[in-house]
Amino acid sequence: MDVVTLGETMALFTPNQSGLMRYAVSYSRKIGGAESNMAIGLARLGHRAGWISRVGDDELGKAMLHVIRGEGVNVDKVTIDPDSPTGLYFKEFRKAGDIRVQYYRKGSAASRMSKADVDEDYIKQASYLHISGITPALSASCKEMLMEAVNTAKKNDVTVVFDPNLRRSLWSEEEARNTLLDIASEADIILPGIAEGEFLFNTKDPDELGRLFLKQGAKEVVLKAGDQGTYYYNHGLSQFVPAFKVDTVVDPVGAGDGFAAGYLSGLIDGLSAEKAIERGNAVGALVTQAEGDVEGLPEMEDVQQLVNDENNSED
Numbered sequence: 001m002d003v004v005t006l007g008e009t010m011a012l013f014t015p016n017q018s019g020l021m022r023y024a025v026s027y028s029r030k031i032g033g034a035e036s037n038m039a040i041g042l043a044r045l046g047h048r049a050g051w052i053s054r055v056g057d058d059e060l061g062k063a064m065l066h067v068i069r070g071e072g073v074n075v076d077k078v079t080i081d082p083d084s085p086t087g088l089y090f091k092e093f094r095k096a097g098d099i100r101v102q103y104y105r106k107g108s109a110a111s112r113m114s115k116a117d118v119d120e121d122y123i124k125q126a127s128y129l130h131i132s133g134i135t136p137a138l139s140a141s142c143k144e145m146l147m148e149a150v151n152t153a154k155k156n157d158v159t160v161v162f163d164p165n166l167r168r169s170l171w172s173e174e175e176a177r178n179t180l181l182d183i184a185s186e187a188d189i190i191l192p193g194i195a196e197g198e199f200l201f202n203t204k205d206p207d208e209l210g211r212l213f214l215k216q217g218a219k220e221v222v223l224k225a226g227d228q229g230t231y232y233y234n235h236g237l238s239q240f241v242p243a244f245k246v247d248t249v250v251d252p253v254g255a256g257d258g259f260a261a262g263y264l265s266g267l268i269d270g271l272s273a274e275k276a277i278e279r280g281n282a283v284g285a286l287v288t289q290a291e292g293d294v295e296g297l298p299e300m301e302d303v304q305q306l307v308n309d310e311n312n313s314e315d
């Protein structure tokens with residue numbers, strides 16, 4: 001296994017029309033979850049990814065497992081919980097550029113994950129453990145589970161990659177800030193967005209954020225700046241890798257998960273930080289071109305074509 005990730009995936013209902021959610025009458029059913037999005041992204045690029053989670057013993061949980069397994073992600077460590085349902089969320093396309101989400105996830109099967117879901121043998125066979133800041137916000141037992149997974153990874157020399165993925169609606173500001181900083185201090189690589197950095201450290205300045213995240217304990221900081229590109233910092237190097245230009249953004253949600261998949265793919269293939277970020281930027285840009293969190297995740301051929309086209313246009 002190249003990467004093991006863990007977290008909640010929900011059934012996603014996307015309206016077939018834009019406007020206020022109260023007027024939406026028909027939806028397309030998809031799935032969405034930051035960690036499984038990333039795992040599907042890796043599988044599409046040809047890597048081996050495993051996803052630890054719980055789903056309800058219901059049709060939506062089964063549909064989700066079909067999709068994620070069908071995408072080539074290992075789901076051996078997904079438990080079916082007989083007592084609680086699969087979580088849901090709805091998107092709302094209010095107007096151009098204003099996409100909102102409404103969650104129905106409280107008490108979901110995944111929110112009942114606990115330390116018992118952490119399997120040392122499963123994690124230690126991977127090179128990377130990918131985690132997000134959504135999991136510790138789900139419940140006290142999920143937070144314990146995440147810390148247990150991190151400790152297990154560290155004990156076995158598995159690199160811990162942390163995407164803060166701040167979800168303000170899930171917890172109080174103070175709890176979010178304290179917990180995300182705690183996890184950041186345990187991670188080897190951290191993948192925040194500028195807004196998340198600002199939430200944690202009260203500055204938008206990329207270099208300042210890079211310095212503060214390194215001081216917090218990360219060995220590498222990969223700071224995402226949306227359509228601008230990505231900043232990279234380690235203790236000896238700082239770099240900026242520009243984003244790929246896209247004509248129109250169809251749906252920006254999931255770009256960060258795609259970026260994580262592309263960046264990890266680069267690391268697995270032994271690329272330099274700059275080239276791994278370039279691959280992450282390419283995947284992030286391609287994800288914005290399709291509706292849905294996973295629909296736009298590219299195969300390696302598409303990524304290479306975008307990278308080559310860009311490099312040729314610079315010649």
Ligand code: ATP
Nearest residue numbers: 193224225226227229243254255256259281284285
């Ligand atoms: P998410 O909405 O998935 O949580 P995020 O805030 O974590 O996203 P972003 O910074 O929006 O992450 O996007 C991640 C990466 O995807 C960026 O660093 C960039 O490379 C690429 N990307 C995102 N939006 C665009 C865009 N409009 N044009 C080109 N590239 C983009």
